[in-house]
Amino acid sequence: MGFGQFLAAPEIKLKIVTYRDVFQNAAQESSRFGEEYEKLSAIIKLDPRDISRLSITENDTVIVKNSYGRVVVTAQRSGYEDAHPGIAYMVNSPWSNALVPDKTSGTGVPKFKDFEATAQSSKGGKVTGIREIF
Amino acid sequence: MSRKYYVCTGCALLCDDIEVETDNDVVTTVHAACRKGVARMKGCSNPMECTVGGEKADIDSAISMAATILRDAKNPLIFGHGNSSSEAQKKSIGLAKKIGAYIDDTSSFCQGPIIEAILQDKLKTCTLDDIRHKADVIIFWGADPSNSHPRHLSRYSYFPRGQERQRGWEEDRTAITIDIRRSETADICGDTRFYQIPMGGDAEFMEALVSALSNKVPKTSFDFDKKRILELGNVLKKAKFGVICVGLGLVYSLEQLEPLFTLMNKLNEVSSFHLMPMVGQYNMRGFNQNLFVETGYINRLKFNAETGETEHGNNYSVVEVLRDMSVDAALIIGSDPLSSLPLSIARYLAEIPLITIDPCNNLTATRSTVTIPCALGGVESGGTAVRMDGVEIELKKIIETNNPSDEEILTRITEAM
Ligand code: SF4
Numbered sequence: 001m002g003f004g005q006f007l008a009a010p011e012i013k014l015k016i017v018t019y020r021d022v023f024q025n026a027a028q029e030s031s032r033f034g035e036e037y038e039k040l041s042a043i044i045k046l047d048p049r050d051i052s053r054l055s056i057t058e059n060d061t062v063i064v065k066n067s068y069g070r071v072v073v074t075a076q077r078s079g080y081e082d083a084h085p086g087i088a089y090m091v092n093s094p095w096s097n098a099l100v101p102d103k104t105s106g107t108g109v110p111k112f113k114d115f116e117a118t119a120q121s122s123k124g125g126k127v128t129g130i131r132e133i134f
Numbered sequence: 135m136s137r138k139y140y141v142c143t144g145c146a147l148l149c150d151d152i153e154v155e156t157d158n159d160v161v162t163t164v165h166a167a168c169r170k171g172v173a174r175m176k177g178c179s180n181p182m183e184c185t186v187g188g189e190k191a192d193i194d195s196a197i198s199m200a201a202t203i204l205r206d207a208k209n210p211l212i213f214g215h216g217n218s219s220s221e222a223q224k225k226s227i228g229l230a231k232k233i234g235a236y237i238d239d240t241s242s243f244c245q246g247p248i249i250e251a252i253l254q255d256k257l258k259t260c261t262l263d264d265i266r267h268k269a270d271v272i273i274f275w276g277a278d279p280s281n282s283h284p285r286h287l288s289r290y291s292y293f294p295r296g297q298e299r300q301r302g303w304e305e306d307r308t309a310i311t312i313d314i315r316r317s318e319t320a321d322i323c324g325d326t327r328f329y330q331i332p333m334g335g336d337a338e339f340m341e342a343l344v345s346a347l348s349n350k351v352p353k354t355s356f357d358f359d360k361k362r363i364l365e366l367g368n369v370l371k372k373a374k375f376g377v378i379c380v381g382l383g384l385v386y387s388l389e390q391l392e393p394l395f396t397l398m399n400k401l402n403e404v405s406s407f408h409l410m411p412m413v414g415q416y417n418m419r420g421f422n423q424n425l426f427v428e429t430g431y432i433n434r435l436k437f438n439a440e441t442g443e444t445e446h447g448n449n450y451s452v453v454e455v456l457r458d459m460s461v462d463a464a465l466i467i468g469s470d471p472l473s474s475l476p477l478s479i480a481r482y483l484a485e486i487p488l489i490t491i492d493p494c495n496n497l498t499a500t501r502s503t504v505t506i507p508c509a510l511g512g513v514e515s516g517g518t519a520v521r522m523d524g525v526e527i528e529l530k531k532i533i534e535t536n537n538p539s540d541e542e543i544l545t546r547i548t549e550a551m
Contacts, residue, residue: 017315017333020281022170029144029173031180032473032496068478080316082330089315093473094497100476108434108451109243110476113386114333130497133477134484 009121012053014064014088016044016099018113021091033130041093042071042127044119045078047085056121063125064090066117069098071128075119088119094133141529142167143217143512144174145283146413146522147262147290159533161513168284175513175532178494182507193506193538200465200489200504201550204233207463207487213452214469215239216415217492218540219517219529223421225544226467227428233551234439236461238452239421240414240469242433247391248380248411249422250432252524257398260377260408261523262289267296271373273310276336276383277412278317283522286412287322291379298375308369312339313383329366332356336387340397343367347400376407382414413522415468416511420520456482463487465547467540468511470496491543508540515539 024040031037044064051058054075062075073095078084090096092112099117100110142149142164149171155163164172184191186199204210212230215223216239230237241249251257265272272291279286287293292303299306311320312329320328331339335356342352346367352360370376378398388394394409401407413419422432429435434450437443448454452471455461456479463486472480473496488502493510509515514535519527538546 015333019315019317020278022168022281022284025281026169026173029170029178030176031178032470032494033180068476082316087333094477097473097475097480098477100478102453102457102476102478104453104457106448106454107389108448108453109386110453110479111386112243112476113383131500134472134481134497134501 009123010053010055011118011120012050013086013116013118014050015086016088016090016096016115016117018090018092018096024091024093038127038130041091042073042095043076043091044073045076045089047083047087048077049083049085050088050119051075051077054119054121061122061125061127062119063122064099064117064119066099066101066115068101071095071098071133072122072125073127094130095128098133140532141512141527142171142175143416143519143529144168144171146416146419147283147285148416148519148521148527149285149289150527154532156533159535161532170284177510177513180495182490182492182495182499182505184507185505187503196504196506197543197546197550200506200547203463203487203489203503204235204465204547205551209461210235211452211455211461211464212237212467213239213464213471214467215421216418216469217511218417218421218468219511219515220417220420220424220519221517222467222540222544223417223424225541225548227425229544229548229551230435231437231442232439232548234437236436236450236455237425238433238435238450239418240474241418241422242451243453243475244382245380245385245411245413245418246422246433248385248409249413249419251391251395252409252411253423253426253432256395257409258402258407259410259523261525262410262521264375264408265377265410266290266294268298268375269296269377270299270306271308271310271369271376273312273376273378274319274323275312275378275380276314276385276387277379277381278313278319279379279412280318280322282381282414283412286379287319291377292322310366310369312336329362331358334387336384337389337393340393343370344397344400347371347404370401370407371404373405373407376401376405377410378407379410379412381412411522417519419522419524420518423520423524453479456480461486465489465491466498466502467491467544470498472497472501491540493537506543507537508543509535509537511540517541
């Protein structure tokens with residue numbers, strides 16, 4: 001057990017934008033409960049600077065949470081040329097939906113594509129399984 | 135031998151040029167479809183089972199239990215319909231009328247407002263075939279068809295040689311992406327044709343574009359390069375047949391549609407522009423049209439069982455009725471709301487008696503009292519569906535199954551009521 005275990009992991013605030021991915025979508029067609037679907041869904045894409053701020057390395061798992069929900073997902077570099085610190089991307093899935101606010105200002109439409117959450121290293125925690133989201 | 139073409143129900147493009155090979159009532163090979171379409175047509179690896187209370191059951195007991203749940207409910211909800219045939223949707227509307235249910239579909243929290251404006255003739259639209267044959271300026275606004283509708287660019291909007299666009303994308307078409315992130319579609323359009331705007335900046339960018347089209351200086355609070363907006367304005371002015379493909383990114387960003395109406399009006403003063411809603415699920419538009427014909431509304435309704443009258447509005451949307459906890463049982467068909475709704479809203483749905491009708495096991499099914507497997511539309515059953523552009527497409531059955539179609543299941547539940 002490393003000494004890091006006892007230090008509080010830094011927590012950062014993120015704006016999360018969701019997007020679609022054809023590979024994840026195809027995996028969903030095959031099975032909502034398959035490994036492939038989880039692997040392609042339970043991820044968050046970050047700016048390299050945010051990865052450093054979290055004191056993690058790529059493919060570590062992070063806890064992403066807000067007052068609506070909490071999931072553990074795998075952190076990846078976004079690969080975008082332009083820097084986007086503070087903005088993270090999640091593919092539209094039950095994992096991103098776990099964090100979408102229920103507020104709609106009476107419009108009936110939640111903010112699926114644009115919401116806030118915090119992220120923190122899960123210190124080796126397991127990715128939240130689809131059945132555990134509820 | 136004449137070749138047989140089938141329709142893919144993987145998205146609302148409903149590609150109708152699909153060839154398949156089958157072996158013993160299993161689709162083994164799918165030609166021409168995209169990756170998502172191939173996965174859809176081959177069927178899922180985890181089909182739904184017929185269950186009552188978590189135990190395997192025969193279809194008769196499942197139907198009778200479903201009828202009991204709906205009969206006992208004071209305020210039932212019927213929701214889903216995006217992945218259902220038009221025939222099933224009509225049965226669903228009939229059932230909602232009979233039992234005085236709330237009825238809604240996925241458009242309620244996605245493309246609904248755009249479809250409504252199109253059906254009310256507030257937005258000029260066209261068909262996908264028009265785009266293929268005529269479109270010279272195509273804007274993907276908050277849309278990433280390379281991922282959401284993988285054959286949109288190759289069959290219709292960018293690459294094909296159309297009747298009036300014989301030189302295809304190389305010379306005859308200009309594709310533009312306006313988005314908050316560099317999507318794969320943006321990469322195809324190229325750097326000079328990609329306009330990256332900040333989150334929530336769509337309405338303002340529209341206003342700036344209207345200024346540019348009116349020969350005024352286009353200003354934005356996020357200081358977007360005025361020269362680039364003016365250049366874009368010039369490209370749009372010269373369009374012979376322009377299209378704005380509206381994706382969810384734009385729908386979610388606009389608090390109301392006024393800026394879009396203003397932009398479309400301006401574009402149609404200076405050139406000719408059409409709007410294409412980038413509908414996701416294969417028959418969402420069908421549901422909107424079917425309900426519109428029946429009630430004058432496209433979604434978000436409650437029927438009165440005695441009078442057949444309807445109440446309609448934002449308060450009747452699936453999201454609001456679940457948040458208010460005003461429904462006490464739900465029939466879910468052709469959708470997986472526990473996956474697609476915010477968890478903060480779906481939690482309540484998971485607590486009430488649920489009936490799920492779908493070919494595949496999904497998250498909603500895992501919390502349902504009754505699950506009834508149906509035939510996979512366009513593969514195991516035929517029917518009709520409405521493409522994103524409003525064109526009706528006939529679905530053909532490819533292979534046999536023991537599962538009844540979604541329409542048959544709804545007919546049987548209605549009869550059992
Ligand atoms: S683009 Fe849509 S309809 Fe066409 S093959 Fe792909 S999933 Fe099927």
